[in-house]
Amino acid sequence: MNHIGETMSVYDKLKEKNITLAAPATPAAAYVMYVQTGNLVFVSGHIAKNADGSVNTGILGRDKTTEQGQDAARSVAIDLIGTLQEACGGDLLRVKRIVKVMSLVASTPDYNEQHLVTNGCSELIGEIFGDAGKHARSAFGVASLPRGTCVEIELIAEIA
């Protein structure tokens, strides 16, 4: 499939998965949700939330299973895509490439499946954006996260 064919189907894929994008959250502090410089958009770290909007808290290896972490990472991906849509002036078809994902997983010293947790985000991005969704990535275990969230993810994208 050509580049245009792929990007044209982003919204079809979101619909197919029954995903509704939300407007970006208000930053919890003195920053903004994304900044564009040249063709790159730097999206701020987004924290995991529950369906009711409350913070999805916990530490992997203590309070959460890997599967629960994956669900959290998937929910963050949806929020990241929502912010990215706003960064694109409402049109995700302008996303040329998801360049890089950095995923922070609140972890005990002996928990070591941060890569599997982060797949919850990476796989959704791959499904939605196709080849344009193939991204570089770092995933690691942090001591703790703002507001006690279990997962925080940031993203760099190239847009047209």
Next chain:
Amino acid sequence: MNHIGETMSVYDKLKEKNITLAAPATPAAAYVMYVQTGNLVFVSGHIAKNADGSVNTGILGRDKTTEQGQDAARSVAIDLIGTLQEACGGDLLRVKRIVKVMSLVASTPDYNEQHLVTNGCSELIGEIFGDAGKHARSAFGVASLPRGTCVEIELIAEIA
């Protein structure tokens, strides 16, 4: 206020706050304090120091309060701006945008106010640079930091 008006007042704002910028510190290891590529400057992680130049050590949630962490983050912001000034050949008016801040806060597993700590940095940047200081950001809790510092912050800026 227009873009030029804003950037012209960076030095006035520093003076108003009685902030004197220092020359960049010598790296503690085999790297440099910043690298420019295209219009982007990547500034290395800067650690928090005390007024006497010693390392500001401690772990949030164990040795330091959130307010002390904010003061540390503010001091790092001043050092980052000093390095950025050197990256701009001595002229901060060339800063078009603070693109991204990454803030590492040494934290216990149950400390979750890294976003408030990091505001010590983000708010100063906003006050000094105005609209050009509105940055994307990630803040998180790390197990520990080089030389035992409580806060380490890195920055990406776009310069003219």
Next chain:
Amino acid sequence: MNHIGETMSVYDKLKEKNITLAAPATPAAAYVMYVQTGNLVFVSGHIAKNADGSVNTGILGRDKTTEQGQDAARSVAIDLIGTLQEACGGDLLRVKRIVKVMSLVASTPDYNEQHLVTNGCSELIGEIFGDAGKHARSAFGVASLPRGTCVEIELIAEIA
């Protein structure tokens, strides 16, 4: 020495150090090992491995000495350079600058020599790439890493 003279000697320096570059590892998850956008290559976090290909596990301050951590960081640098070579279509002479290194060191709360561990990577990059190897850097202690590795490092490079 001029820029061309420097970059031409990258392979001589690798040979001198008896370093053989390997093809990039298969990602352990749903991502790719690098993405190029404009002249920048974002290389994914690479984890430390033993000579037999198994994961080099452990936590600094508990299971590993600083010197062992440095060896691990050096081995990661070799793998990063191997991936970078592939990103350059097989020709490392196209590397204009190693822009930025981010180094994650699995650490206890009281371990604070992450900068020394990371020198194992930074010094090798400096030796191989000369002036083009002088990079910005952040190094910090994380709670734990994917598959239990002791060190994970990612890199941004500018290529011609």
